Amino acid sequence: MKRTRIHGRPFVALLITTFAMNTGAAMGQRDFSKVEIKTTHVAGGVYMLEGSGGNIGVSAGADGLIIVDDQFAPLADKIKAALKKIDKGKLAFVLNTHYHGDHVGGNVAFGRDATIIAHTNVRRRLATEQKLFGRTTPPLPKEGLPVITFDESLAIHFNDEEITALHFPHGHTDGDSVIFFSKSNVIHMADLYFNGMFPFVDLDHGGDVQGVADNVQAVIKLADPNAKIIPGHGPLATVSDMKNYHEMLTDSIDLVTKAMTEGKTLAEIKKGGMPAKWKSWEGGFIPTDKWLETVHRSLSR
16 A cells, blocks of 8 residues: 655645665764765756765755755754755755665754655654664654655655655665656665665665665666766766666675575685676775675575
8 A cells, every 4th residue: 555644743735646874873973073065966956965974965946945865963054054055945845765874864953944754664763763883873853753754655746846755675774765856857866876886785674685786777777868866875976877886786696696506605705705897896885895795694584
């Protein structure tokens, strides 16, 4: 059944069609004072903001502003300042692509004035205590929780285009949404796509490496060949770039599957490493041995 839920506040004029870090730990361990927010015009009324954490998507126009994710809480004022430089209109909605703190840490700051929207599983996780990387994150206060939730898809008709959030199950987490900006021909992939680096897959919270590969392939099939792609992490991309990412995923799965069939241990798989063509990808958040361990663990379940 396709369900959309409204939690707490009156429903505003909205037509509905039917990495990760612990936020508290990040705030306690990192100095955000030197972080600068970089703004890139992507296409049409869509922009990308880069700072610290997941890339933010922005729709700006006559109806105001929508943002996709909001990074870490200490960056909220800098993000607000960057938004004002794009458009002085009111922020109406925040779309959360999943529950990780580097994507939803600003929810409390932005949720006081805007309506937060997310997949059902995102609200469930943000409303309860979560453990990640050995750290515990307490539930977010009410103002930081999604007010509108959905199970499969949701569309916002805003700034003269249809902005669709589509749920892709068992990928990076159990609550991933990909955001499609139809008129601007832009897709925000969130953490289903780490551009040019091995991804973090949250296996303890519904993630699955094969699921990531399947979901990326599904979006490639849906995408216009000329679409611009906002990744969860990394630079602005094209559909061709995302195809390369999908090739890396399938190469990794094939490599580990073959090694497991041959009876190789995880230590032996790590020692063998990835093919040389993916050497440059280990410089991101996830090193090669950790990536191979993730693939091995995911395939072993």
